[in-house]
Amino acid sequence: MAIDTTPSVPDALDTPRLSTRDKLVLFVLCAAQFMVALDFSVLNVALPVLGADLGMSQSALQWAVTAFALPSGGFLLLFGRMGDLYGRRKLFLSGLVLFGAASLLATLAWDPASFLAGRALQGLGAAAIVPTGMSLLTTTFPEGPARDRALGISGTLLSLGFTVGMVAGGTLTDTLGWRSTMGLLTLFALIVLPLAPALLPESRTPDRPRLDVPGAITVTGGLLALIYALSTAADHGFGRVDVVAGLVAGLLLLAAFVKVESRSAQPLVSLPMLRRRTVAWGNIGGLVTFSMMSTVVFVLTLYLQEILHLSAFETGLVFGVQGVLSAVAGTYAPRVIGRFGPRRTLVGSLVGQGALIAALLGLDTGHWSVWLATAAVSLASMC
Structure with missing residues (x-):
């Protein structure tokens, strides 16, 4: 989006x-x-x-x-x-x-x-x-x-x-x-x-606010544990002990963070602000988009060079097109949001991104796949 x-x-x-x-x-x-x-x-x-x-x-x-x-x-x-x-x-x-x-x-x-x-x-x-x-x-x-x-x-x-x-x-x-x-x-x-x-x-x-040490420990530890567990699971699956332990520890620490912040006089994060519908939907949309597109860029980088044998420079150009079109789309985003509203724009963008990324399932070893990959990721970045 x-x-x-x-x-x-x-x-x-x-x-x-x-x-x-x-x-x-x-x-x-x-x-x-x-x-x-x-x-x-x-x-x-x-x-x-x-x-x-x-x-x-x-x-x-x-x-x-x-x-x-x-x-x-x-x-x-x-x-x-x-x-x-x-x-x-x-x-x-x-x-x-x-x-x-x-x-x-x-x-x-x-x-x-x-x-x-x-x-x-x-x-x-x-x-x-x-x-x-x-x-x-x-x-x-x-x-x-x-x-x-x-x-x-x-x-x-x-x-x-x-x-x-x-x-x-x-x-x-x-x-x-x-x-x-x-x-x-x-x-x-x-x-x-x-x-x-x-x-x-x-x-x-x-006013020199106090450092929310319990909040800092729980949110930092929770994020580190979750990212480690998900990254390791990509290699070895979710059955490993350290992956399960990381997921459980991450979720427990983040749950503790929410409880700590709700009681802290000077929290790291304002929970009432996060509960606002526009903020919540924006965060969910950003999380889905960032995680999906980051994964796509990583996998496509290996696919374009290892399977289709493109050079690093040619691979960079594929993603360069994506970046240019994303910047262009950003200039028109306020008009789209103004016409259709934030919620419809967000939902429509996520559906469009999902459909375009799903089109990558049609990639094979043919050279035409370069054009499909370029078109799909570039259009997805415009959503």
């Missing part, structure tokens, strides 16, 4: 001109967010080449993605609150240092263990960069046209990062090898890090 998150653009006469310092601050924050978005996609098309070089089986390749997703998703809420308490600038810089060092480790990886360690540390750095970066952006630029403009630029670059990552990943892999995809992220960190300390102001919540 394509949703345009770009704020409405104010009239040009009312939009203030940004000072040189404001532009540099915006560059630093947007470059960091773009770097993280790039990391979500730049490695995908390089997976077959990476696996062959490091001796990773196809079933183990999913950990190249999962090792990043586990900490980046699991620690996001915790690091966001820690930034509020102890300083967003401080945590943002710490995340940048960790992300850059981890990217260098992944670039120089000598075996699967060292590479996966680098990916996991990248995810931990991203979990610190994303929430603190967005908070710094909203606190640096005053509410109104200036903030709207900054958020618009940031949202555009985030969306662009996923598309650029696919195309850049294929190009770099075919020309310089898979290690250059991780080297590109190291370069981004080296560009941003020297500028950030001098430009970014410190920012924290004035």
Whole structure:
């Protein structure tokens, strides 16, 4: 489902001109967010080449993605609150240092263990960069046209990062090898890090809310357990003891999180807000879409290169088309929502996505399958 998150653009006469310092601050924050978005996609098309070089089986390749997703998703809420308490600038810089060092480790990886360690540390750095970066952006630029403009630029670059990552990943892999995809992220960190300390102001919540330790432990532990269990089940099935234990522990911890948050005076997450119908449906739709499309991209990457023998560059172009059409659809999404309403738009989009992804069941070893795959994933991303 394509949703345009770009704020409405104010009239040009009312939009203030940004000072040189404001532009540099915006560059630093947007470059960091773009770097993280790039990391979500730049490695995908390089997976077959990476696996062959490091001796990773196809079933183990999913950990190249999962090792990043586990900490980046699991620690996001915790690091966001820690930034509020102890300083967003401080945590943002710490995340940048960790992300850059981890990217260098992944670039120089000598075996699967060292590479996966680098990916996991990248995810931990991203979990610190994303929430603190967005908070710094909203606190640096005053509410109104200036903030709207900054958020618009940031949202555009985030969306662009996923598309650029696919195309850049294929190009770099075919020309310089898979290690250059991780080297590109190291370069981004080296560009941003020297500028950030001098430009970014410190920012924290004035009333110094308490860190909801029980909530942080239960939600982080629950997410980590569930992601681990589902990732392991994809390789070994749901019958393994560690998979069952992970699922049970994850569900129990998340149930405990809900109970803790309902009693906490300063919760990590506002449960009444999550119970709002529009928020709940939006979260469900986002969960379905993200999990479905992430799986499709991973499987199609292996299919296009291992079965249809496309190069990494050609595979990147397939997903590049998807990204471009998704961005185009995002510009029309507000009109569609305005005409049909949020609920009808969401349901229609999910049904459309499901039908288009189901069409991939018709793929075989024929070269025409490239066109079917391109059309299906591109149209699905527009829904």
